[in-house]
Amino acid sequence: MPRGRKKLEYMILFLVLATLTGLPLGLRAYDRKVWQEKIPAGAKVFTLTGNAERGWISGDVHAFEVLSTAKHDLIAERPVITVAKGDLVVLRLRSSDVIHGFSLKDFGVFITDGIHPGKSTLVKFIADKAGTFTFSCNAICGAMHEKMQGTLIVRA
Ligand SMILES: [Cu+2]
Known part of the structure; x- marks a missing residue:
């Protein structure tokens, strides 16, 4: 095989690897930047990740981080968020799998278009x-x- 061709193959391999690792990192960074810009200063921010087997999990959780349990012993997480009266609260809602929704009726919060995987809903x-x-x-x-x-x- 000529030397030039081998070099080209390495370059293509490098580009493919750079795309495969760079794209997810880029998407994450973009998502962080977008949601952080929308959060007012002084707000109390909480992240909740919806999971079809575990319910709401505190924090930003990815599908591969959630241990799948057998269907008969599903135990839902039940996170507790504590704030003070008068606080501006921001909930950053995520999904680790399917489309979830969110409602907090007492404060007039009702998401109608769903919480989609890979996206933050504020x-x-x-x-x-x-x-x-x-x-x-x-x-x-x-x-x-x-x-x-x-x-x-x-x-x-
Ligand atoms: Cu759900």
Whole structure:
């Protein structure tokens, strides 16, 4: 094989590898930049990731990080978010698998177009009343859908 051709093959291989690693990193960086720009200063930010087998998981979780459990012992996570009355709360909602939804009726939050994998959906509201409130998934996402809930505590 001529030397030049081998060099070309290495270059192509390098480009393919650079694309394969760079693209996901680029998409993540872009997503972070976009959602961070939309968050007002001083807001209390929480990330929740929807998972069809585990419910709402605190933090940014990817599908491969969620251990799949046998169907008979599914236990939903039930995250608790605590804020103070008057706080501006930003929920950054993610999905690790299918399209989920989100509703927090007491604060008029109701996502109608779904939380899509690979995208952050931001929800902003002012915690203007104290108490314990329940948020849930409002898009039928699987067997765990009914249990896909969490708690928001607003301290007076
Ligand atoms: Cu769901």
